[in-house]
Amino acid sequence: MIEQTLVLIKPDGVKRGLIGELISRFERRGLKIVGLKMVQVDPDFSKKHYSNHIKKDFYKGLEKFITSGPVVAVVIEGIDAVEVVRKIVGDTSPKFAPVGTIRGDFAHISLEYSDKKKKAAENLIHASGNKKEAKQEVSLWFSLDELHSYKISYEEHVM
Ligand code: GDP
Ligand code: MG
Helix, strand or coil: CEEEEEEEECHHHHHCCCHHHHHHHHHCCCCEEEEEEEECCCHHHHHHHCHHHCCCCCHHHHHHHHCCCCEEEEEEEEECHHHHHHHHHCCCCCCCCCECEHHHHHCCCCHHHHHHCCCCCCCCEEECCCHHHHHHHHHHHCCHHHCCCCCCCHHHHHC
């Protein structure tokens, strides 16, 4: 039930000065930050992280985007964290992401528009898509000694 999941603040989120704003959305929900670092992704690592997208038309633009500046990598822990974090993040296409979600509050582009521009959809944030992906991504991005165990005050009230 207690799960860990990977979140990335993508280069557009970092360059727009939204690191604190976006991370606080997880904290205020009572989720726990157990790993945190800033990373410059290179093309090899992009291919590992996005291994199931390599053959897709948008991959070239996606690699260009994710390597275009540093990302902030975060491991988030909580009850059913994979699903809860995806809900906070919203749909892949910001156009369809509900208001109140990160992608719905800070972006509005459509996938069609990004395709036309031959760019990846700049949607601020990545979150693991399912439990299996979360396990793979947390271990790809973080070593065990970079993951921390501690109690947050929320645990007394919400867990
Ligand atoms: P996510 O799990 O919601 O991030 O979406 P995916 O795993 O399907 O795709 C990874 C990332 O590739 C997305 O967050 C977008 O930045 C980009 N992307 C996905 N689908 C498309 C698409 O159809 N067109 C374009 N241009 N970019 C896309
Ligand atoms: Mg995905």
